[in-house]
Amino acid sequence: MTRRVVVTGLGVVAPNANGVRDFELALRKGRSGIRTNEKMIESGFGSHVAGVPEGIDELAESYFSADLLLAMNSGHRCAAIAGVDAWTDAGFARPDPDADEVDWDTGAVLGTGIGGMDTIAKSVVPLTDAGRVRRLGSVAVEQVMSSGVSARLSGILALGNQVTTNSSACSTGSEAIAMGLERIRCGLAKRMLCGGAEGVSHYIWAGFDAMRVLCRRFNDAPERASRPMSATAAGFVPSAGAGILMLESLESAQDRGTRILAEVAGSAINCGGQRGGGSMTAPNSDGVRRCIKAALADARVAPEEVGAINGHLTATSADPREVDSWAAALECSPSALPPITSTKSMIGHALGAAGGIESVACVLMLQGGFVHPSINCEDVHPEIEPYAASIPHAALQTPDLRVVVKAGFGFGDVNTCLVFRKWSE
């Protein structure tokens, strides 16, 4: 028998709100967190807009000791705040940093797409090139190692099960959840903190701007710049933050008598092999469809049971093909597609954190019985027009919402699909 896995805690740091309650309000209202970014202007970017979570440093100072803060770059700060929030939301107290107890039953798969680029750019490269390696001090390695985000969280929470960082570009956060699900199902852990984090840094975003995949046409109207599924979509808006879920075996959650927020009913991870239209930067649609179908099969959920779709939907030219793939995978006509929404329309594309933050949104929608709006696509893309009735421009009240499917796709033609179900025995 496969162990059932549930979500017992959530933590989020996002451009449009920090903390689960404020994030839910922002989602319901369709609040954009996209703002003008001075660093991008100064550095000659074509795009001048980004999604930066507000007040991270002040929040971090209220959460962590001076000693810890000295070694935390912005990705670490987002990860640690969201991780601690998910931990306490699941009913646990923060452990005494001086105590020796370790929680051997809880681990973490906490991913990042790019890692400590801000530390590399601001200290490692300039100090090394200047022959001043010694000035790097002790904190450079832990900030630039890919596993820095998960290592940081495990130290704060004394996690003793597997603690690792996955990286699969923009599919990272979703993939982390699928990996944690698998570990708990296998009986190797009772609980896994899973999701993704990405730091705030124009150095992370620069290469995307050079590729001309960032939105440049709405520099004067930041809140309108992230436009998934729109006829005037002009590229994605880069952003940052963290979204972390406490996944827990149903048995453990029931033994603790803790509140259950949703069930992670199934998942699938695959790669399109960079064939059949797929490439380093574009998905093979066959791979996407197989991934969605495999996740539904894993969850034993029939296509007609899907109540809402939280797409990858970044506001690039890939959106129309993604929407077609959803309909194909769910074997439905365009007019029968369930409500489809893009969290990125409000928060931009948080890269390695995207799947984590957007999965938090999925759980909140199941709990609250709503589908958040997909903003900035009143002018639906002509190729998406047949699906127009399925795109909510304001929050939908859906008290009977039972299944939300989330997908994340990444450079390298990698895909993850997650199936979240409203909790019931």
Place this chain on the structure above:
Amino acid sequence: MEKTEIFDRVVEILTPYVKNQEALNGVSLTTHILDDLKVNSARLVDVVLEFEDAFNLEIDDDDVDTVETVGNAVELIQAKIGQ
């Protein structure tokens, strides 16, 4: 520079790295930086860089190895300032 002035500045620099904040209340020249203040040994590298900036001097790696107590740090800095 007076020894007490160096001591105060050394303690100020150590403060954010101290895990046992209670031990700071009774800090003296004989307070052990790792054992009493519970500073993470890896962070001594950063503490030394801050000493160098604060007192405008250079401390080589061999000298760093002689520092165990707050007093050792104060004496080392005082000697370097005098050179």
